[in-house]
Amino acid sequence: MLFTVMLLPTALSSTPEAPEASAFFYPAAISVLQDMAENCILLVRADTTGGRLSSVGMLLDAVGKWPEQYKIRAQRVLSFLEKQKRFQVTARPYEVEHKCAIDECKHAIGIAASLVGERPVLFAGGGCASCSRSILNDAQIVQVQEYPVSEFDQKRRAKRSIVIDDGQWSSDEFEKWVLAPVLRHAEILKLYDRLITRTADDAAEQEMRENYKRTLEWIIAVFARESTAPAKIVEIHGGVSTGIDRKRLQALEKNLSSFNDEVAAKSGIRPSIFLREETDRLRMPHGRYLITDKLGLLVERGFDLLWDDRTMRLAKKDPGKDKRRIRDVMLSLCPNPGSIETAVARVRELAVVR
Secondary structure: OOEEEEEOHHHHHOOOOOHHHHHHHHHHHHHHHHHHHHHEEEEEOOOEEOOEEHHHHHHHHHHOOOOHHHHHHHHHHHHHHHHOOOEEEOOOOOOOOOOOOOHHHHHHHHHHHHOOOOOOEEEOOOHHHHHHHHHOOOOOEEOHHHHHHOHHHHHHHHOOEEEEOOOOOEHHHHHHHHHHHHHOOOOEEEEEOHHHHHHHHHOOOOOOOHHHHHHHHHHHHHHHHHOOOOOOEEEEEEEEEOOOOHHHHHHHHHHHHHHHHHHHHHHOOOOEEEEEEEOOOOOOOOOOEEEEOOOEEEEOOOOOOEOOHHHHHHOOOOOOOOOOEEOOEEEEEOOOHHHHHHHHHOOOEEEEEO
């Protein structure tokens, strides 16, 4: 659901000379940037100039030569991408490609060449497009004018939402197509589901139910394995009933602390679990969300995603050996994750279990 791309400045600076062609180019290029803001990560090198990533500065310089009515809109979208942390410095070593004549292209092609088996889609323009194709013959090179009919645009649009039937996917498939791309460049993972701790609060033993434990441990383990961030932070936000007595709250906190111990021992990451007191007037959002520092997803059924042992056995699968199947769920992009975080913050924080 999250795609890795590389955007060369030539993709935005190679504007056609013919008035008819340029009249199409500028709106098309802005549309490309807007689509990237929806569900793309832009991979760049680490160099900075004046406190800003050099790659970002070059892109801003490229659109700075556009006509005023297009330039301002393009600059806004690039600034939005920057604010949303969609420009990601590559975590892998690479060799500069000296066949390229342009300095930025030397680094970009070198980065792309280092990603064997997971080549990003590369946006280029002018002579850079054909040059890139000759060097990266197995990569997908896209020009602004080609984008509306490109295979990449079709794939990107198709993955804005995903509907999975009960048992259609295994946990491995879910990792490959959803979790790994979304978590690979994330530093912070926040899971919002009022029922994770609300059901524990309602239970006699004040303990998180097994179906939630299983899914949370799995997601955090994938985050620990896939994320390239040096430090990884996990927050889990759940609800508790208003007026919960102190004895029940202490029992719940004790059991959640034991859960954190188990997760930390398995993944190396110790979550922070935020207990928010829900009232008749103020509750956490009904929807359940997976939000990182770069993207937000609505997880329609919540974090009860994996088949339990009974369902596995009914399907003649061994819970101890076979990969768990995914329950029916719809996932879609959350266009404004900040509004969800703001709504949750309004609900009183009763306790934090670390």
